[in-house]
Amino acid sequence: MTMTTSTLPARESHSMRLGTLIQKYSTLAVLVALFLAFAIGTDRFFTGTNLVNILQQISMLTIVAVGLTFGFAAKEMDLSVGYVVGLAGLLAPLLMVAGVPIPLAILAALAAGLAVGLINSALVVGVGVPSLIATLAAGSILWGINFMISGGRAIYGGIPAEYLAVGQGKVGGILPYPALIMLVIVAASWFVMERTTFGRYLYAVGGNARAAELSGIKVRSYRVYGLALSSLFAAISGVILSARLGSGQPNGGETYLLDGLAAVFIGMTMLRPGTATVMGTFFGALLIGIMNNGLNLVGMDTYVQSIVKGIIIVIAVSVVSRTTKLKLL
Amino acid sequence: MSIVLENITKQWPGTLALAGVSIEIVEGRVHGIVGENGAGKTTLVSILSGAVQPTAGTLMMAGEPVAFENPAAAVASGVSLVSQEGSLVPHLTGAENICLGFEPVKSRFFINRREVQRQAEALARQWFPDTAIQLNRKVDELAYADQKVIEILRALHSRPKVLILDEPTATLPAKEKQSLWKLIRQLSDAGMAVVLISHFLQEVIDLCDEITVLQDGRKVSHLPNAGHVVTERQLIDLMLNRGKTAGQERLLNATQKERSIADDAQIVVDVRDWQGDRFHMTGLEVRSGEILGLIGLTGSGHFEFAQSLFEPRLAGDGRYQFQGHDVGRASVRDMKRRGAALIPDHRMVNAMIGDWAVRENMSMAGIQETSLKPFGIVQASRERSETLRLIKRLNIKTSSAETRIVELSGGNKQKVSVAKWQFAAEGKYKLFVFLEPTEGVDVGAKREIHDLISSLAEKGAAVVVASSDLLEIAHVADRVVAFRNGRDADQIARRDFSEAVFINAIAGVTQ
Numbered sequence: 001m002t003m004t005t006s007t008l009p010a011r012e013s014h015s016m017r018l019g020t021l022i023q024k025y026s027t028l029a030v031l032v033a034l035f036l037a038f039a040i041g042t043d044r045f046f047t048g049t050n051l052v053n054i055l056q057q058i059s060m061l062t063i064v065a066v067g068l069t070f071g072f073a074a075k076e077m078d079l080s081v082g083y084v085v086g087l088a089g090l091l092a093p094l095l096m097v098a099g100v101p102i103p104l105a106i107l108a109a110l111a112a113g114l115a116v117g118l119i120n121s122a123l124v125v126g127v128g129v130p131s132l133i134a135t136l137a138a139g140s141i142l143w144g145i146n147f148m149i150s151g152g153r154a155i156y157g158g159i160p161a162e163y164l165a166v167g168q169g170k171v172g173g174i175l176p177y178p179a180l181i182m183l184v185i186v187a188a189s190w191f192v193m194e195r196t197t198f199g200r201y202l203y204a205v206g207g208n209a210r211a212a213e214l215s216g217i218k219v220r221s222y223r224v225y226g227l228a229l230s231s232l233f234a235a236i237s238g239v240i241l242s243a244r245l246g247s248g249q250p251n252g253g254e255t256y257l258l259d260g261l262a263a264v265f266i267g268m269t270m271l272r273p274g275t276a277t278v279m280g281t282f283f284g285a286l287l288i289g290i291m292n293n294g295l296n297l298v299g300m301d302t303y304v305q306s307i308v309k310g311i312i313i314v315i316a317v318s319v320v321s322r323t324t325k326l327k328l329l
Numbered sequence: 330m331s332i333v334l335e336n337i338t339k340q341w342p343g344t345l346a347l348a349g350v351s352i353e354i355v356e357g358r359v360h361g362i363v364g365e366n367g368a369g370k371t372t373l374v375s376i377l378s379g380a381v382q383p384t385a386g387t388l389m390m391a392g393e394p395v396a397f398e399n400p401a402a403a404v405a406s407g408v409s410l411v412s413q414e415g416s417l418v419p420h421l422t423g424a425e426n427i428c429l430g431f432e433p434v435k436s437r438f439f440i441n442r443r444e445v446q447r448q449a450e451a452l453a454r455q456w457f458p459d460t461a462i463q464l465n466r467k468v469d470e471l472a473y474a475d476q477k478v479i480e481i482l483r484a485l486h487s488r489p490k491v492l493i494l495d496e497p498t499a500t501l502p503a504k505e506k507q508s509l510w511k512l513i514r515q516l517s518d519a520g521m522a523v524v525l526i527s528h529f530l531q532e533v534i535d536l537c538d539e540i541t542v543l544q545d546g547r548k549v550s551h552l553p554n555a556g557h558v559v560t561e562r563q564l565i566d567l568m569l570n571r572g573k574t575a576g577q578e579r580l581l582n583a584t585q586k587e588r589s590i591a592d593d594a595q596i597v598v599d600v601r602d603w604q605g606d607r608f609h610m611t612g613l614e615v616r617s618g619e620i621l622g623l624i625g626l627t628g629s630g631h632f633e634f635a636q637s638l639f640e641p642r643l644a645g646d647g648r649y650q651f652q653g654h655d656v657g658r659a660s661v662r663d664m665k666r667r668g669a670a671l672i673p674d675h676r677m678v679n680a681m682i683g684d685w686a687v688r689e690n691m692s693m694a695g696i697q698e699t700s701l702k703p704f705g706i707v708q709a710s711r712e713r714s715e716t717l718r719l720i721k722r723l724n725i726k727t728s729s730a731e732t733r734i735v736e737l738s739g740g741n742k743q744k745v746s747v748a749k750w751q752f753a754a755e756g757k758y759k760l761f762v763f764l765e766p767t768e769g770v771d772v773g774a775k776r777e778i779h780d781l782i783s784s785l786a787e788k789g790a791a792v793v794v795a796s797s798d799l800l801e802i803a804h805v806a807d808r809v810v811a812f813r814n815g816r817d818a819d820q821i822a823r824r825d826f827s828e829a830v831f832i833n834a835i836a837g838v839t840q
Contacts, residue, residue: 197697197705204693207682214639214679215694215749216665274684 027270027316031287038294045297052174058289059182060085060237060244064256065263065281066189067233072264072276073193074226075206076124076131080116081234081260083142085253088113088238090150093248097158105163106239113235116142117228125223135227139257146250156247167244178240185236190278202226203275259288262309265316274320287312331355331522332377332408332491337386339372339546344739344769346372348546349386354491356522359513361537361554363530365568365797366627367768368543370526374495377524378410379403390490409489411480413496419469423479424449426468427486452482456519457512474505478512492516493524498532510536528627530561542567565626565836569799570828590619590807595652597760597791598638603647608634609816610647615791617759620782622806623795625835630815632674632764635795639664639671639762652759665694670750670758672743674765680746681734688716688730691745695752711753719748724777740774743767747781761785763794767801779805799831813837 039046064081071078088109095105116138123134169177193199204212205222213219237256242248266287267280288309295305332354339347347369354360364370375381376388379397387394390406397403400410417426424446433444446464453462457478468476477497484492494513498506513536517523527533533540534557542550542564550567552559598615608630615621623631637643641656641664649656651667659667673679681690692699692712699711716730723744727737734742743766750758763782767775782805786792796802802809809821811834819834 195707195709197700197707200689200693200696200707204682207684208678210678211680211682212693213661214671214673216662217693218662272684 025270026319027266027287028283031283031290034287034290034294038290038297042294042297045294050293050297052176052179054286054289054293055179055182056176057293058285059176059178060241061256061259061263061288062182062282062285063185063237063240064234064253065260065267065285066185066278067230067237068260068264069189069193069267069276069278069281070202070229070233071131071226072268073199073202073206074223075209076223076226076230078117078120078135078227078230078234079132079257080120080135080139080142081230082253082255082257083139083146084113084116084231084234085238085241085256086146086249086251087116087142088235089242089245089252090146090155090238090248090250092163092239093155093159093242094149096160096163097155102160102163109239110232110235113238114228114232116235117231118224120231121224121227124227125220131227143251150248150250152250154247154249155242159242159246163243164246165243167240167242168246178244181236181240185233186278186282193278198225206275258313259285259309262313262316263288265313265320268320269316284316331390333389334373334377335387335389337373337376337383337388339369339376339381340384345546347376347383350543350546350548352541352548352551354522354524356490357517357520358538359517359523359525359536361525361527361533361540362543363526363528363533363540363564363568364543367545367797368568369546370543372546373543374410374493374524374526377403377408377491377493379408404487404489407488407490408493409484409487409491410493411477411484411495411497413499415476415480415500417468417476417480417483420467422466423462423464423468423471423475423482426479427452427464427483429483431486448486449482452485456482456485457515460512472505473501474509477501477509481512481516489521491522491524493526495526496528497525498527498529506532530564534559534561534564540564544568562832562836566832569797569832569835590616594618596650597652598793599648599650599653600638601648603634603637603644603649605633605637605644607815608637608644608812610634611817613810613817615760615793617789617791618786620786620792620794620805620807622802622809623793623812624797624799624802624809624831625812627797629812629835631810631812632795634812634817635762635764635793636671636673638760638793639669668757668759669762670694670760671762672746672750672764672766674768676742676746676768677735680749681742683733683735685734686731687720687725687727687734687737687745688713690734691716691719691748692752694749695754698753715753719751723748723781738771738774739769740767740771740778743770743774743778744781747778756788759790761790761792763792763796765796765798766794767796767798775801799828803828803831809834811835 044050064085068078068081091112092105092109095108096102100108120131120135120138123129124131166177171177171180193202201212201217202222202225204215204217205219209219234253238253241252263284264276264281266284268274268276270283271277271280291308292305295308334350334352336349336351337347338349350369350373362370362373372381376383379400379402382398388396395406397406418429421429427449428445433441433448435441449464453464462478463471463475468479471479498509501509510532513523513525525533525537534554537554540552540554540559541548542552544567594616596614597617598613600610600613603610623635625631633643640661641649641659651669656664677683692715696707696712697705699715700707713730720727720730725741725744725748727741734745737745750761766782767778770778779801782792782794794802794805803826807823809826809831810817811819811821811831813835818837821830821834
C-alpha cells in the first residue's frame, strides 16, 4: 500500500472520533439542559418529592423500553408491546377478582406475555415474517382480545390490597415500589447485556447475523430470545400498571409503544451510536419523563407534549440515521 | 460511433481496481471482456455506465473527452447498460417495462397505452425483425431469455450507441442461451457497439469480434477474434497466469521445503460422492498436518465444496466423515464443536461486525471459554489479555484492542479473522477452511498470512485453501485438487506444481 493511502484512514478516523464524541454527549447535554431549565423555570420541579415522582412516572415506560432494547439488539422490532402491557394488566386483576391467589395471577399474566413473545418469534423466526409486520398484526389481535376479555370495561373492585401495594407502596416511605422494580430491572438488564455472553451474542446477531452464524452462534435462538424478552418485560410493566391504577384498563398500555420506541431511539444516539443499549434506553426514558413532568408543571397541554415528543423522535432518529447505517427492516 | 477508454484507473481505499486500462469499443462489433473475480470487470462496467467515476484517465466519444457524472449522463451520451441482476418490474407487461420512465402521455396525465405498445413494437421490429417477442404479457410469465430480451429492448429505448451486456446469460438455463446469442449478434450486425461481460468463455469466443483480458485490474491482452479462433485454453492462460505478468515466477519455483505428511497421520476429512447444488466431490481425504489447495474457474464448485466442509447443510447428498465420525447434516455450531473452523471470503460480510472493536470481533467464537460458567459472565480482563496475546502473536497492526475493526487494513482484518479461531482455543480446531485468504490484502501481509496457514498445519491441523490466486496455492499447498464444471477433475502432487499444470487442470487439457 502506498504512503498516501496509509495516512488517510488515520485522519478520517480522527475527525470521525470527534463527530461521535459530540454525538455521544449531545443527548446527555439536552437532558441536563432540560433538567436545568425546568429547575430554574419552575420552583416545583427540583424538589425531592417531584424527582421521586419522575422516577415513579417513568418506571413502567422504562421497563417496556428495556424490553424493546433486547429486541433491537437482535435487530427485531416489537410493535405489540403496548397491547401486551394491556393484556397482562387485565389478566392479573381478572384472575384475582375470580379468586385466583395473587402470585398465581401475576405468574399467569407474565406467562401470557411470554406466550405472545413466543408466538411472535415463531412467526418471525419460523415462518420468516418481518418482525415489524408480525408484531403489528399481533398487536391488532391483542387489542381485540383485550376488549373481548374485559367486555370493554375497566376491571376494578375485589382486587386485593396486597396487590395494589405493588404499584402504590413505598420502600421506607420514600421510594415507590415501581421505581425500585425499574431500577433493579435496569441494573440486571445492563449486566446481562454488557457483561455476559448472552448479551454479546444478542448484539452479534443484530450486528451481522451471517458472521454470528459462521462463528457458531445460534442465530435463530437469539432472535427468539430478543422478541420473547420484549414481550415478557411488557407484561411485567402491565402488572405494575394495573396495581398502580388499582384496575385493569382494556386500552391501558397503548401509549407505551410510541414512548418506548422514542426512548430506545433517543438512547441509540448516545453511548454506542446506532446500537440500542440498556443505559441509553434508560436515559431516553428519563429524558421523556423529565420532559413530560416539566411541561406538565409549566402547564403545557398534553397535546403539545405529544407534538414535542414527536419532534424529539424525529431528531433522534435523524441523528442516528445520518451517522450510522440504521436499518430496521 | 466508438467509445475509447484511455488509461482508466480506479483507486478504491486500499485497492487498485483498475490500473491504466485502455480499451476501444467500436460500432458494429462485439467486444468481450473476461477476467477472474476481482480482475476489474465490475469496476469497468460501473465506469462505462456512469455509476462510478475513474480516479484517472479519459473516456472519449467521437473524439471528444466525456465525463459521466451519473448513470443518467451515460445514457444521455448514448451508453446503456443491461445489468446482471434483473431490472424488470415483474407484474408489468414487456411493453410497459420497455417504456418504463419514458411513458408517452395523453391529456398530460394518462399513460397512452396504445403509444406504449406501438413504441415497444417499433423497437422490437427495428432490432429483431424476424423474432416474435411477446410484449403484451407480464414479464414474470415469460421465459428467462425473453425477459432478458425485454431488458435489452428497454436499454435500446434511449437509442444508445453503445450497449453493455453484463453477464447476460448467467441466469439463463442452457437451452435458452442460444436464442439470446443470436440476438446479440443481430445487434452488432445492425451497427451497435456491444460490450459483453461473461465468464462463460466459449460464449465469449463464439460471439465476440475482439476480446480484452483483465487480471488484477490490468489489461493483460487484447485479442482480435475474427473467425472466432481464440481458444478457451488461451483465455484461461491469460486470465490466470500471474507468473509472466507480475514477474513472480520465482514464487512458484520457490524451493520451499516439501512437508512430509506421515502415512499414519490422522484423517480429518474423508468425503465420498459429497455433493450439493453446484459441486460434486467424488472422493477426498485430508490428513492432519496437510494443506490442500482447491483451484478452478469461478463457478466451478471448489468454493462451494470448501464451504460445505464447514456448513454441511450446503450439500444434499453423499458421505462426509470428520475425524472418523459421520457428519450428516450437522449445523455450523456442531461442526465448530467437533473442531472445524472457517475463515470465509468477503470478510466484512461473513466474518466481522464493522461497529465492533478488534477485541469483540476476535472473541466472537471463543468468548464462552474465558467466561464464568454457568451464566456466561464475561471476564473482561481475561478477554482482554487473550486479545492482546493474539494481537502480538499474529503481529496485528492496530492502535489498540479497542480500535474499531473497520479502521484496520485488509491484511490485519484477515489476521483477526484467523485469530478468532485461536481465541482461548489452542489446539481445539482440527480443520481450517480458508476461502480467498488474501482477498484485498497487500503484498507484505500476504506472506504473513501464508506463514500463518503453514503454521496451523505444522501444529497438526488439516487445512483446506480455496483461492483464485494460483501462485498463492502453489506457495502454501502440499497437494491440489482442480475443479471443472462442478466436479473434482484432477489431483496434483506438490512435486508437479507449475502454473502450466494448474491451468491445464482448470481448463481440462490433457497432456
